[in-house]
Amino acid sequence: MKISFQTRIVLFFSALFLSVQLITLFCAYKISYDNALKQLGQNLVYAEAVFNQLLTERGERIASETRILVADFGFRTTVSTGDSKTIASALENLTLRIRGKRAFYVALSGEIVADTAGRYQGTAFMFPAALVEAERHGKAVVFGRLDGELCEWAIVPVLAPIPIGWVVVAIAIDPQRTEHLRQLSALPIEVSMIEQAAGQTEMLTSTLPVKMQKLLSAGLLSANATKTGALNIMALDGIKLITQQQQLPSASSERPIVALLQIDFAEALAPYWLMLYVALALMVFGLIVILFGSIVIARKIAQPLQALAGASERMMDGQFDLPLPVTSQDELGRMAKTFNHAAQLATQMHELKQKDQTRREMVATVSHDLRNPLTALHAFLETLQLKAGSLPAQEQQRFLEVALRQSEKVNRLAQELFELAKLECDESCLNIEPFCIAELMQDVAQKFQLSAKQKMVRLVVPVQQGLPTITADIGLIERLLSNLIDNAIRNTPCGGEVRLDAWSINNGIKVSVKDTGIGIPADYLPTLFDWESPLSHRARADAGGFGLVIVAKIISLHGGSISVDSTLGQGSEFCFELPLAAAIELKA
Numbered sequence: 001m002k003i004s005f006q007t008r009i010v011l012f013f014s015a016l017f018l019s020v021q022l023i024t025l026f027c028a029y030k031i032s033y034d035n036a037l038k039q040l041g042q043n044l045v046y047a048e049a050v051f052n053q054l055l056t057e058r059g060e061r062i063a064s065e066t067r068i069l070v071a072d073f074g075f076r077t078t079v080s081t082g083d084s085k086t087i088a089s090a091l092e093n094l095t096l097r098i099r100g101k102r103a104f105y106v107a108l109s110g111e112i113v114a115d116t117a118g119r120y121q122g123t124a125f126m127f128p129a130a131l132v133e134a135e136r137h138g139k140a141v142v143f144g145r146l147d148g149e150l151c152e153w154a155i156v157p158v159l160a161p162i163p164i165g166w167v168v169v170a171i172a173i174d175p176q177r178t179e180h181l182r183q184l185s186a187l188p189i190e191v192s193m194i195e196q197a198a199g200q201t202e203m204l205t206s207t208l209p210v211k212m213q214k215l216l217s218a219g220l221l222s223a224n225a226t227k228t229g230a231l232n233i234m235a236l237d238g239i240k241l242i243t244q245q246q247q248l249p250s251a252s253s254e255r256p257i258v259a260l261l262q263i264d265f266a267e268a269l270a271p272y273w274l275m276l277y278v279a280l281a282l283m284v285f286g287l288i289v290i291l292f293g294s295i296v297i298a299r300k301i302a303q304p305l306q307a308l309a310g311a312s313e314r315m316m317d318g319q320f321d322l323p324l325p326v327t328s329q330d331e332l333g334r335m336a337k338t339f340n341h342a343a344q345l346a347t348q349m350h351e352l353k354q355k356d357q358t359r360r361e362m363v364a365t366v367s368h369d370l371r372n373p374l375t376a377l378h379a380f381l382e383t384l385q386l387k388a389g390s391l392p393a394q395e396q397q398r399f400l401e402v403a404l405r406q407s408e409k410v411n412r413l414a415q416e417l418f419e420l421a422k423l424e425c426d427e428s429c430l431n432i433e434p435f436c437i438a439e440l441m442q443d444v445a446q447k448f449q450l451s452a453k454q455k456m457v458r459l460v461v462p463v464q465q466g467l468p469t470i471t472a473d474i475g476l477i478e479r480l481l482s483n484l485i486d487n488a489i490r491n492t493p494c495g496g497e498v499r500l501d502a503w504s505i506n507n508g509i510k511v512s513v514k515d516t517g518i519g520i521p522a523d524y525l526p527t528l529f530d531w532e533s534p535l536s537h538r539a540r541a542d543a544g545g546f547g548l549v550i551v552a553k554i555i556s557l558h559g560g561s562i563s564v565d566s567t568l569g570q571g572s573e574f575c576f577e578l579p580l581a582a583a584i585e586l587k588a
Helices: 005-070 073-081 084-098 128-137 175-184 210-222 270-316 331-386 393-424 437-447 449-454 474-490 522-527 534-541 547-557
Strands: 102-107 112-115 140-146 149-159 163-172 189-197 200-206 226-228 231-236 239-247 257-264 432-435 458-460 470-473 497-505 508-515 561-567 571-579
Touching: 005 073, 005 084, 005 140, 005 149, 005 163, 005 189, 005 239, 005 257, 005 270, 073 084, 073 149, 073 163, 084 102, 084 112, 084 163, 128 140, 128 149, 128 163, 200 210, 210 231, 270 331, 331 393, 432 437, 437 449, 437 474, 437 497, 437 508, 449 458, 449 474, 470 474, 470 571, 474 497, 474 508, 474 547, 474 571, 522 561, 547 561, 547 571
Parallel strands: 458 497
Antiparallel strands: 102 112, 102 163, 140 149, 149 163, 189 200, 189 257, 226 231, 231 239, 239 257, 432 470, 497 508, 508 571, 561 571
16 A cells, blocks of 8 residues: 555654653653552551551550559559459459450469459460560560450569569450551551461451451462562452551460551552543643644645655656745755756756757758759759850850859748848847837838739738837838738739738737738648748748748747638638737747
């Protein structure tokens, strides 16, 4: 399929713009995506710190308050009695004061001495490692399950002054802490608490919907999370979650508890997607603008080039008279001017070539036309020279008359050739002056009255009144009329008539030379004014033959036109038009 130059320009600019825009859009997306992940990571780190503080601050506060309360002499005295009911009563009072959920007193042996719920007396404490941690650091705040419910444990030793046991307070996890965390975060954070044990995970609490909780548990088991920088991206049922795990201080090392912070990836990137859509819309708008701009630019470039191509093709076909329009002053305008100048040079070269060809043909033809009378003249003169003593005087006179006629032919041909060459010369100029065409017609006709009477032909020139003055070369116009009248008289039989007439037309004068002669064959009319026409060849055999060629050249130099209307046996009419008083340019 052939694609035009204009279409190729539009496609090129569109493809270039689209490629740049796509690369820019991809880079913007990549940068925005990386920045978004980085920002999400920072937000999760901040949320993790806030959550850790929210989650443990109550346990730390209760542990501190419990240490103060158990240091009381009365409380130490109570626990020293060993009576479980008395100790449980003291623990109940302590729990109410610190707003705990449940309290235990654990002996140094690890056995639960008292339980405010009265369920675990006499049994071993379920988190012995936490007791060791409390003894080492003076207190411990850990997370563990109590009756299947996740609790925060505050453990402090009872000193008297050496440890005699431990007071353990269970604190219920407040759901308001999670809501508080979500309010503090600029992102939609979800929080899940998970217990891991023996390759299994159990969801303890979560802000996710129930369906998502199940999917999250299954996802954690299948380990389908991918790590991106400091973030984990987990796909759950087509939903991507960005997760951040926080290991909580667990009451049991065998059953660690993890806090999992999740952010919906699509929801978190919603603001960035909006920016991407805006960029995409701007790219489409820019593409439309660049398309229209490309079309305008392509037309501005392609149209002059198409015109140049068309002009070049016309020049190859020989048409040199259709210059390119110069519509601008830029490089395209300069190209059009240069091409027009080249076309003018080509026209001149073509005209010179035609003139040279015409000159060659004319020289060859004229050489042939001159050869016949010169040969005859030479033959008769040579005969007179050789037989001058033997030829009678009458025969010598006849030979001289024939030689004289042949010399007249040569002289006439030479004179017409001289006139034609003078008219053809580029340096010839017209002697322009105003004159009355009617007076000139009368003067020229007067010169031919004698020859017309000798041939018994009437030469009629009506008196013209009111003809305007024309501006032309009076000598050349006289020569033009002389040639036409002479041809008309010579080709009109006895008793015939030659009539000259003139009348005004728009911006000019029209002159007619009409005869009742033998007429001109229709086949000769198209090339009648060409020097190589058959009629010219025949006329040159009788001397002359360039008269009509000279007539046509004179008319051309004056910017006029000539036409002929002829019928065999009835006569011919030559009509030519001349402008009135306009500037006449020389036409070579």
